[in-house]
Amino acid sequence: MHMISLDRYRQEWTGNIRRDLLSGLVVALALIPEAIAFSIIAGVDPKVGLYASFSIAVITAIAGGRPGMISAATAATAVLMVTLVRDHGLQYLLAATVLAGLLQIGMGLLKLGFVMRYVSKSVMTGFVNALAILIFMAQLPELDPARVTWLTYVLVAAGLAIIYLFPLLTRAIPSPLVTIIVLTVLSLIFNWDVRTVGDMGALPDSLPVFLIPQIPLNLGTLLIILPYALAVAVVGLLESLMTQNLVDELTDTRTDRNQECIGQGLANTATGFIGGMAGCAMIGQSMINVKSGGRGRLSCAFAGVMLLIFCVFLGPWVAQIPMPALVAIMIMVSVGTFSWSSIKSLRTHPRSSSIVMLATVVTVVWTHNLAIGVLVGVLLSGIFFAAKIAQLFRVRSELSGDGRSRIYFVEGQLFYGSVEDFMAAFDFREVLDRVVIDVSRAHIWDISSVQALDMAVLKFRRDGAEVEIVGMNEASETIVDRLALHDKPDGMVKLMAH
Structure with a gap:
């Protein structure tokens, strides 16, 4: 396995300290409602997702292969655990998380990261566009007229204005962080009637502790958790490596895919032992981090640590953050993530490439499953390539x-x-x-x-x-x-x- 030098590793921690800390702060605040939402999707207590996001972010920052990429509890892995939690309970989810991590470590040691070279540019573009659409769709419940007041739309518009206009004044402070601070202060001063982070669910009030999943250690248990663990391991690595490719392109750098597999595996294995659910890289949060200036490992680690501090020690304050501020940030991420040039390219690109891109987008949005969408795209790419070579x-x-x-x-x-x-x-x-x-x-x-x-x-x-x-x-x-x-x-x- 390729090993980075100690000097480079140190540089990845200390080469961008101020901007990494500021961007990590923004990411930590944006992680809270998502971690709670993903816990609800999986059918577990909010603290399961919050503890997972803290643990995965810190460990992947230390052991992962991609500095500046944010990993935490995600919807992609949460949806895979729903049936396991419903049929067998939380302890089996924790055991499956540990096993998924061990499988990912094994995949990294076997150097299976090379499979990403067979994912075409069309599939990557479709993956990015589909994620942008899913990120935007995830904000729609917070914009539902039946649930929110007209003031919500005003605050979202104000948040977007701050996000896009504040950088014209200065880029020293990330505009998403300014958005959160300004809207929170105004909401508290004027006591506006808008949904807040606290409305998403109760925040944990204690630090996570080491625990061993309480399950029977026998073949029957293994047969129950193995299918879920394997699905989580594959989907988690797929999303992580796709996000790693995207961040590599955005930052014009190249990082170690196999090391990322091992880092994700270590994170999930450890997370299962502190009561957390499995996770992987998050393209939305990674985009927030990169666009806010985060480039090093410190940004991801600081985001994880601050997430835990916010939830456990500053919970009452964090609970007051208005959801419109976070919705505005995620809309910014959605708009910035979508490849708008790909729409114009539909006319000029080969028809087969456009079909692959569109099929990937439609499948991901239809199934809400990134793995299925990417699989469809890769299969179509292979078919079209074979047909072209045959000609x-x-x-x-x-x-x-x-x-x-x-x-x-x-x-x-x-x-x-x-x-x-x-x-x-x-x-x-x-x-x-x-x-x-x-x-x-x-x-x-x-x-x-x-x-x-x-x-x-x-x-x-x-x-x-x-x-x-x-x-x-x-x-x-x-x-x-x-x-x-x-x-x-x-x-x-x-x-x-x-």
């Missing part, structure tokens, strides 16, 4: 002067997507003494292409022709030698048996 494949032939032999020249990539064209190029009814299949300008990739080559050779031989394959490169020769049947006894029988 570059061709076979041409030359007949000898005496009409007794023919050379077939195969060009391009021979794989499952091109074997149909490969077989259609041969005239098996032609009476020949000798057939040469020249693959010097082709590459044989998979078992489908090997079987097609087998079938072509055996069909020609069945009609009495001598067949020779020439020009095979080393990689193609390796897979053909291992899998081909045309030179084996009873090759046609064995091939048809497949």
Whole structure:
């Protein structure tokens, strides 16, 4: 595993102290209502989400691979735990959280972070746009006319005005923090009737303590929690690595994906032992952090520590923060996260890329499941790519002067997507003494292409022709030698048996 130098690690903590502290403060305040909301989604007490957000933020700041990225309790992992909590209770959720963390550590040690290189730019854009839409949709309950007064809309508008106009005066203080302070002070002075953080749920009044999940340690328990733990581990890493890619691009840096897998795993494992639920990276909070100037590990760690301090020691004050201030911040995040250029690019980008992007967006928004949306996007990308490569494949032939032999020249990539064209190029009814299949300008990739080559050779031989394959490169020769049947006894029988 790649290890960063001590000097670089120290720089990631101390290279941006003032802005990291200020941005971490904003993130901590924005984390509170979301952590409470995610706890409600999972069907557990609010402190489960708040303790988790504190623990995950601090540990990923220490052990993760991406400085400046915020990790905490998330909706993506909370929705996966609903059935487990309902059927078996909180203790099984904590055990599943520990197991999910161990699975993530294992994935990091196996260096599975490389799979992100197979996620196309179109899928990434769709992922980002879908998250922006989900972030905005999550604010709609706080803008429901049946639940809030007209004053809420005024304060949200005022909050957005501060967010976008205050930086024109100075960027020394993050405008989202100014929004929270100004709207909270005005709300307290004028005693405005608006929803507050305290209306979301009770804040914890004590520090978390170490505990071991109270579950039977047997195979039955493992079979109950393993499916949930595996789902959380995969979805959590998927969202974390996608967010890591996005923050890497925004900050023009490159960070260690496998280290991020291990950091997320350590965080979830430890969180299960202090009564917290599983979590992962949060694109919304990460965007708040980056846009507020946070770049180092200190911003994430400080956000986690301040979250706990706010909840446990300053709970009565934090409970007075008006929700319109936080809604305004999240709307800013939604607008800033959405790739507006992707709308104009629909006209100029290849149709396949646009379809992949739109399919990812629609699937994520429809299912509220990032993993399903990304999976659909990746599958479509693979299908379109295979179809495009198959179009570059061709076979041409030359007949000898005496009409007794023919050379077939195969060009391009021979794989499952091109074997149909490969077989259609041969005239098996032609009476020949000798057939040469020249693959010097082709590459044989998979078992489908090997079987097609087998079938072509055996069909020609069945009609009495001598067949020779020439020009095979080393990689193609390796897979053909291992899998081909045309030179084996009873090759046609064995091939048809497949």
